Amino acid sequence: xxxxxxxxxxxxxxxxxxxxxxxxxxxxxxxxxxxxxxxxxxxxxxxxxxxxxxxxxxxxxxxxxxxxxxxxxxxxxxxxxxxxxxxxxxxxxxxxxxxxxxxxxxxxxxxxxxxxxxxxxxxxxxxxxxxxxxxxxxxxxxxxxxxxxxxxxxxxxxxxxxxxxxxxxxxxxxxxxxxxxxxxxxxxxxxxxxxxxxxxxxxxxxxxxxxxxxxxxxxxxxxxxxxxxxxxxxxxxxxxxxxxxxxxxxxxxxxxxxxxxxxxxxxxxxxxxxxxxxxxxxxxx
Amino acid sequence: xxxxxxxxxxxxxxxxxxxxxxxxxxxxxxxxxxxxxxxxxxxxxxxxxxxxxxxxxxxxxxxxxxxxxxxxxxxxxxxxxxxxxxxxxxxxxxxxxxxxxxxxxxxxxxxxxxxxxxxxxxxxxxxxxxxxxxxxxxxxxxxxxxxxxxxxxxxxxxxxxxxxxxxxxxxxxxxxxxxxxxxxxxxxxxxxxxxxxxxxxxxxxxxxxxxxxxxxxxxxxxxxxxxxxxxxxxxxxxxxxxxxxxxxxxxxxxxxxxxxxxxxxxxxxxxxxxxxxxxxxxxxxxxxxxxxxxxxxxxxxxxxxxxxxxxxxxxxxxxxxxxxxxxxxxxxxxxxxxxxxx
Amino acid sequence: xxxxxxxxxxxxxxxxxxxxxxxxxxxxxxxxxxxxxxxxxxxxxxxxxxxxxxxxxxxxxxxxxxxxxxxxxxxxxxxxxxxxxxxxxxxxxxxxxxxxxxxxxxxxxxxxxxxxxxxxxxxxxxxxxxxxxxxxxxxxxxxxxxxxxxxxxxxxxxxxxxxxxxxxxxxxxxxxxxxxxxxxxxxxxxxxxxxxxxxxxxxxxxxxxxxxxxxxxxxxxxxxxxxxxxxxxxxxxxxxxxxxxxxxxxxxxxxxxxxxxxxxxxxxxxxxxxxxxxxxxxxxxxxxxxxxxxxxxxxxxxxx
Numbered sequence: 001x002x003x004x005x006x007x008x009x010x011x012x013x014x015x016x017x018x019x020x021x022x023x024x025x026x027x028x029x030x031x032x033x034x035x036x037x038x039x040x041x042x043x044x045x046x047x048x049x050x051x052x053x054x055x056x057x058x059x060x061x062x063x064x065x066x067x068x069x070x071x072x073x074x075x076x077x078x079x080x081x082x083x084x085x086x087x088x089x090x091x092x093x094x095x096x097x098x099x100x101x102x103x104x105x106x107x108x109x110x111x112x113x114x115x116x117x118x119x120x121x122x123x124x125x126x127x128x129x130x131x132x133x134x135x136x137x138x139x140x141x142x143x144x145x146x147x148x149x150x151x152x153x154x155x156x157x158x159x160x161x162x163x164x165x166x167x168x169x170x171x172x173x174x175x176x177x178x179x180x181x182x183x184x185x186x187x188x189x190x191x192x193x194x195x196x197x198x199x200x201x202x203x204x205x206x207x208x209x210x211x212x213x214x215x216x217x218x219x220x221x222x223x224x225x226x227x228x229x230x231x232x233x234x235x236x237x238x239x240x241x242x243x244x245x246x247x248x249x250x251x252x253x254x255x256x257x258x259x260x261x262x263x264x265x266x267x268x269x270x271x272x273x274x275x276x277x278x279x280x281x282x283x284x285x
Numbered sequence: 286x287x288x289x290x291x292x293x294x295x296x297x298x299x300x301x302x303x304x305x306x307x308x309x310x311x312x313x314x315x316x317x318x319x320x321x322x323x324x325x326x327x328x329x330x331x332x333x334x335x336x337x338x339x340x341x342x343x344x345x346x347x348x349x350x351x352x353x354x355x356x357x358x359x360x361x362x363x364x365x366x367x368x369x370x371x372x373x374x375x376x377x378x379x380x381x382x383x384x385x386x387x388x389x390x391x392x393x394x395x396x397x398x399x400x401x402x403x404x405x406x407x408x409x410x411x412x413x414x415x416x417x418x419x420x421x422x423x424x425x426x427x428x429x430x431x432x433x434x435x436x437x438x439x440x441x442x443x444x445x446x447x448x449x450x451x452x453x454x455x456x457x458x459x460x461x462x463x464x465x466x467x468x469x470x471x472x473x474x475x476x477x478x479x480x481x482x483x484x485x486x487x488x489x490x491x492x493x494x495x496x497x498x499x500x501x502x503x504x505x506x507x508x509x510x511x512x513x514x515x516x517x518x519x520x521x522x523x524x525x526x527x528x529x530x531x532x533x534x535x536x537x538x539x540x541x542x543x544x545x546x547x548x549x550x551x552x553x554x555x556x557x558x559x560x561x562x563x564x565x566x567x568x569x570x571x572x573x574x575x576x577x578x579x580x581x582x583x584x585x586x587x588x589x590x591x592x593x594x595x596x597x598x599x600x601x602x603x604x605x606x607x608x609x610x611x612x613x614x615x616x617x618x619x620x621x622x623x624x625x626x627x
Numbered sequence: 628x629x630x631x632x633x634x635x636x637x638x639x640x641x642x643x644x645x646x647x648x649x650x651x652x653x654x655x656x657x658x659x660x661x662x663x664x665x666x667x668x669x670x671x672x673x674x675x676x677x678x679x680x681x682x683x684x685x686x687x688x689x690x691x692x693x694x695x696x697x698x699x700x701x702x703x704x705x706x707x708x709x710x711x712x713x714x715x716x717x718x719x720x721x722x723x724x725x726x727x728x729x730x731x732x733x734x735x736x737x738x739x740x741x742x743x744x745x746x747x748x749x750x751x752x753x754x755x756x757x758x759x760x761x762x763x764x765x766x767x768x769x770x771x772x773x774x775x776x777x778x779x780x781x782x783x784x785x786x787x788x789x790x791x792x793x794x795x796x797x798x799x800x801x802x803x804x805x806x807x808x809x810x811x812x813x814x815x816x817x818x819x820x821x822x823x824x825x826x827x828x829x830x831x832x833x834x835x836x837x838x839x840x841x842x843x844x845x846x847x848x849x850x851x852x853x854x855x856x857x858x859x860x861x862x863x864x865x866x867x868x869x870x871x872x873x874x875x876x877x878x879x880x881x882x883x884x885x886x887x888x889x890x891x892x893x894x895x896x897x898x899x900x901x902x903x904x905x906x907x908x909x910x911x912x913x914x915x916x917x918x919x920x921x922x923x924x925x926x927x928x929x930x931x
Contacts, residue, residue, distance in 0.1 A: 169729040176717055177740045177795060178747030191734050280733055280781065282306050331814035332785065448676070477675035478841055479885040479898070479906070486896030504815050507844075507887040511896060534889065541816070548819040549889050550844040552871050558848065560820040564784030 008273055015273075018265025025259045029075035037065055039072040039226045048245050058247040061238040070252055072226045074259075076139060077209055080227065083143040084208035085201045088150035093197065096155040097185040100162025101171075111159070117152040125149075126211070130220040137222050146208055154200040158193045165189045195271045202267035206260050213256075228252050288361060289466055289498045290320040290343070295356035295370070297342050300349075310568045312338035312351070314522035317595070320498055322465075325489070327513030327530070328502045329545070331565050335522035337470075340502055344387060344468050345369040345377045360385065362465055383413035386459040388488070390471040395455050396443035402454055403439030410461045425461065431494070432457045432487060449480035453487065460491050467492075469501045473508060485512050506545050510534055515601070518542050521566045521576035524595055527603045538604040540581050543612050575607070583608045629702065631663030631803055631835055632687065637696035639682050639859075655679040655686070656859045657696070659917075663803070663835040669825060671838045671846045671867060673882070674856035680839050683856075684807050687837065688722055689713070700803070718748045721796035723806040727788035727813060731780040737788070738775050741765070741795045748799035764794040767832065768824055786817025790824065797834070804828070807839045822849055843886050847871045855879050861917065865924025875926045881906025 008015040037044060043063035051058040057066035099110040129145055130137060165171055165188070174184045209228070215221050216229020223230050235248040272278055297313040312335040320326045330336035338351055342358055353370040360367050362384045367376055389395060397405055406425050411417060416424055426436045432453050443451055452472065459467055469488065473481040489512055492499055501512055509516050510530060517527040518541065526539035537543040544561045563580035566572055572579055578588040587607050595605040606612065637658045640651040656679075662670045674680040685691040687698055689705040698705045700720060707713040724730050731737050738761065745751050745760040762772035768790040775783070775791055783791065789809060796804055806825065810818045826849045828834040840846055846853060850867035855878065863876040874880045881902050917925040 169724040169726055170732040172722065172724065173730050173740055173792065173795070174732075174743075176722055177744040178714055178717065179743055188732050188735070276734055281301065329815075331816060478843070479675070479881060479903075482885040482887060482896055482898055485887075486898070489896055506815060507889050510889045511887050545815055546889075548815070550819070550822075550848040551889060552844055552847045552883070552886060555848070555868070558819040558823065560823050561816045562820075564787055565814065565816070 004273070008269060012269045012273070014265045015269035018262045018267075018269060021258050021262025022266060023262075025074060025255060025262065026078065028255070029071055029078055032068065032071040032075045035068045035071060037068045039064075039069055040224060048243070050245075051247055051251075057251050058245070060235065060248045061240070061243065061245060062234060066248065066251065069226060070231065070255065073228050073231050073252065074255065076225060077212065077228045078259075080139050080143050080212055081205035081209045083140065084147045084150055085204045087144065087147035088154070088204055089197055089201055091147065092151035092155040092158055092200070093190070093193070095151065096158025097162050097189055097193070099155070100159040101166050101181065101185050101189060103163075103166065107159075111156075114152045114155055117149060120149070122146075122149045122211075126215060127220050130215070139222075139225060139227070142212070142221065143208070146211065150204050150208065154196070154204070157196055157200070161193050161196065162189055165192055192276055195275045198270045198274060199267045202263045205263060209256070209259075228256055287322055288319040289322045289324075290358070290360050290500075292316055292318050292343075292358045293356050295339075295342065295358055296354040297338055297347070297351055297370075298354050299338070299351050308569055311335075311522050311571065312568055313342065315356075316519075316522075316524050317356075318517055318524060318527065320466075320500060322498055323492075323496045325492060325499045325501055325512055325514045327509040327516040328500060328519060329504060329506060329509055329516060330519035331504055333565060333568065334519050335568060336502055336519045339519065340468060340470055340500070342370060343500065345372060345381070345385070360466060381413075382409060382464070383462050384465045386462065386464040386467055388456055388459045388467060388469040388472040390474050395458065396451060398443055400442075401439065402441055402443065402446075405443075405454075406439065406458065406461065409458050413462045428457055428461050431491065448476060449483065452476060452480070452484050456484070456488060456491070460495065460497070463495050463497070465497055467497050467499045469499055471503050472501075474503060474505070481508075488512065506534075506549055518545070521571055522568055523576060523605065524603075525577065525605045527595075529601055532602060538598060538602065538609040538612050539577075539606045540583050540608075540612055541577050575605070583611055629664075630661035631701065632837075633661045633699040634658050634683075634687070635697050635699070637683070637686060637693045637698060639679070639686060639691065640694045653679075653859045654682040655693075658683060658854075658861055660854060660861070660864060662837060667802075667829045667833045667835045668851040669829050669836045669838055669849050671840060671850035671853035672856060673840060673843065673846055673853055675841055675882075677858065678856040679859040680856055681807060684722075684805050684837070684839055688720065688805055689716060714747065718799035719801050720803045720805065721799065721801040723789070723793050723796055723804055723809045725808040725812060727785045727792060728780065730788060730792045733780050735779075737778055737780055737783065737791050738772070741775075741791070741798060744795055744798040760798060761794075764798045765791070767797055767828070768794045769820070770794060784817060785813045786820050789813055789817075789821050793821075793824065793828075797828075797832075802833070802835060804834055804836045805839070806836055808841070809838070810845065811840070811842070818845075825849060843871060843882060855882065860927065861925075862927045863920075863924060864917070865920070866922055869922035870924055873921075875920050875924070877902065877905035877908070 009019065045055065045059045045063050045065045047059065047063050048061055049055050049059040055065055055067065057070060059065055095110050095114065099107045126145065133141070171184060171188060174188050212221070212227060213229040213232065216227055217232050217236065219233060221229060223233060231252050232249060240246065240248040295313055295316045299310040299312055301308045316339060328336050328339070341347060341351060342353060347353055347370070356370065357368045358370050360369065362380060364380070364384065367380060369377065396402070411421055414421065414424065425439065429436060429438065434450065434453055434457065438446060438450065438454060446454065472488070473484050476484060485508065488499070503509065513530050515527065515529050516533050518525050518539065520541050526533070526537065526542045528538070533542060534546055537546055544559065548558050548561070550558060561580055566576055574590045575588040575593050578584040581588065585608065593605045593607045595603050597603050598609060637655060639655040641654055643650050643652050662668070672680045672683060682691065686693050687705065689707065692706055700716065705716060707716055731740060741761040741764065742757050745757045749760055751757045751760060758772060765771050765775060770787065770790055780788055810821050813821055822845050825836050825838060829836060838846070838850065847868060852865060853867045853870060854861045854864035855876070856862070857878045863870060863874065863879045870879065871883065874883050884898060884902055915928050917927050920926040
């Protein structure tokens with residue numbers, strides 16, 4: 001594990017850059033754990049101060065220190081993205097591998113359900129969810145809901161790989177070695193879909209964060225929870241660009257872009273490293 | 286007999302550097318040979334013996350990580366000499382298909398499944414032949430006739446043809462421009478026995494008609510026995526023996542060749558076949574001295590330390606073995622090998 | 628002694644062009660034979676691609692259900708509804724696959740399949756007992772655990788991999804091995820080691836082998852009995868060497884004449900067109916029965 005990391009860092013520029021970018025955002029968001037301020041409190045700082053030595057990221061029109069405020073926002077946003085990606089990965093792995101390996105009616109039923117989820121429009125459902133839940137909505141329930149919509153394309157992708165693996169001779173060897181279907185799926189086939197899982201996890205995080213920002217900007221999430229989306233919502237609400245408090249919008253947007261670029265680079269470089277073909281070549285095959 | 290191909294001290298290695306893991310695989314290690322006009326030269330070797338890499342160099346398909354380190358592979362075409370190890374892409378484009386063509390194992394990889402066979406012929410051959418329209422079509426139909434194929438195949442897609450017909454079409458594609466040199470890489474390996482014999486006969490008769498030279502690669506010694514004029518045996522990146530086919534089969538002068546010939550089963554012969562122990566060496570770390578010594582029944586101390594040179598032992602015969610004089614010509618009963626695990 | 632394996636009137640049709648088109652391809656048609664009637668033997672199924680030999684093998688392994696007819700192993704049908712029965716069957720009948728380089732997951736160590744087999748079929752739990760069983764089995768094929776332990780598939784040669792695959796299949800102590808083209812992908816210098824090994828398994832360990840191949844020369848070398856299949860139909864069956872020395876059915880004759888001679892170097896590669904036409908003629912239907920021929924063989928009469 002450590003040597004993998006060291007090799008990647010040393011020989012792969014994409015990984016190094018991606019790691020540094022994502023690492024910076026993560027460290028920044030972790031600072032919120034030692035924050036001196038309460039992120040929900042307002043009018044504790046002078047209003048509309050541009051970035052300076054005291055307030056690194058300036059303050060906003062609600063009297064909040066943007067440095068600490070954004071630290072909380074990114075922590076929540078990252079947690080949200082990771083939760084969605086993790087849960088939806090688990091669903092897509094289980095469904096994709098089972099569907100591909102077991103085949104037959106299992107495959108038909110699972111892919112039928114899969115296609116229903118592809119067809120359902122997610123955005124109206126999320127808005128409906130907001131109106132039903134209102135004050136009770138929290139990030140975790142929202143993440144759960146989005147995870148339920150984030151798996152079907154990837155499950156299909158995983159299934160297509162698993163179908164190919166099912167007919168490989170080593171799978172039949174495993175069957176006649178008495179391995180159970182679950183073991184074959186998780187130990188024999190999972191390594192082959194790992195590249196897909198990594199690549200789609202990053203893409204899924206980007207999708208989830210983007211959707212959360214969209215919802216929040218439109219005011220369809222719990223606005224008391226500081227996230228990147230709600231930050232932009234309040235900035236917009238206070239006409240930040242017209243008033244001239246550009247840093248209120250520019251800084252979170254820049255950090256989000258850095259985060260997305262970092263995640264993308266990590267996905268690309270990890271993919272190359274984890275790809276069975278490149279792994280085999282490194283092993284000397 | 287003038288030579289059409291001269292390979293001199295060719296070394297082609299795979300150089301890889303992945304996440305700090307550096308590997309050097311000496312796939313082709315100092316091969317020197319020449320092939321005459323109108324000759325079928327057989328190359329035999331096992332998987333990962335370097336024969337595929339050697340063919341890649343000859344086919345001018347040298348792409349990283351494969352690199353030519355030393356030596357040359359020069360074709361003497363009528364249009365001029367060309368060293369494919371150093372030629373520019375333009376020069377290679379000039380000779381490709383017109384003077385140098387290929388017959389490959391998987392016919393489906395050449396035949397685009399979405400194009401009719403007639404269109405594929407146009408794609409490959411119209412430009413090198415410099416023909417178009419009805420003249421081109423006439424030429425193709427005439428060529429297909431030699432291959433015992435009806436003109437109807439031109440209107441078919443590849444999947445509509447049987448395996449044997451598909452392989453005929455690929456042979457047709459490779460030979461339609463009457464190339465001076467054809468590289469045939471395991472062209473009959475995936476075919477059924479009846480079709481295989483038929484396709485071999487076809488290749489042989491086309492070669493005679495056109496006067497082309499063929500380098501014919503296969504691991505199947507019985508195919509070499511039937512098609513090649515001369516055979517070169519490659520083991521672990523080196524040419525270990527080269528001889529006219531009949532001499533190679535009746536009196537091999539390298540222990541590896543002797544084993545290959547002796548282990549061929551024949552109908553009507555129930556004698557126990559010998560088993561060769563060990564495995565082909567890893568080209569990333571080949572054994573010292575003669576690369577065959579760990580598996581060789583004749584190995585002596587010298588074999589472990591000194592690399593035997595490929596020496597000419599008779600006109601047209603070369604072998605790389607310190608003890609070639611002691612290699613038994615395998616007539617008479619084959620020695621009974623030790624039973625495995627018994 | 629009753630037969631180890633009985634194939635009775637087995638037919639397999641595959642629908643083509645969708646479920647509703649009603650068109651079917653005949654993979655195997657009315658196959659009847661029994662294997663291992665009198666002790667261990669090597670029973671060879673010879674056929675070209677599309678002859679149905681692989682479908683037949685899959686049906687014997689219980690991976691495919693016959694459209695009609697039945698396959699009995701030790702008097703019991705080979706398709707088992709429950710996993711427990713299926714495992715008990717797999718302990719007795721094991722496959723050897725065609726491509727040794729594909730036989731093991733390239734990302735996993737080879738020994739893991741052997742250990743899994745020992746754990747599942749021999750019920751072994753502790754490490755030492757598993758190692759012992761694995762090592763014993765590897766010794767039967769001329770390998771040892773020391774050579775295989777910790778190795779990935781790419782670190783072994785095709786011959787070693789195929790032997791390891793056979794060792795894996797031998798762990799539960801099967802009485803029948805189904806080897807589908809086990810040497811077609813193995814290098815020439817290693818091929819005879821595998822073929823000799825199959826023979827050794829029959830002679831010294833009493834394992835019956837169903838050897839599926841298109842190669843008449845190795846079939847001649849190791850088989851006791853054989854069947855020749857053409858487009859799903861058995862055209863000739865019986866004792867191996869008499870049939871290959873002197874085939875009767877036109878298709879069998881064609882196959883034999885297509886074997887590349889090693890001794891007659893530079894010989895003519897032409898195939899007798901008459902033989903080709905006769906051999907490629909439709910094998911006919913099951914309406915034309917198999918009839919007794921010389922040397923105790925059965926030959927399908929040619930419908931003209």
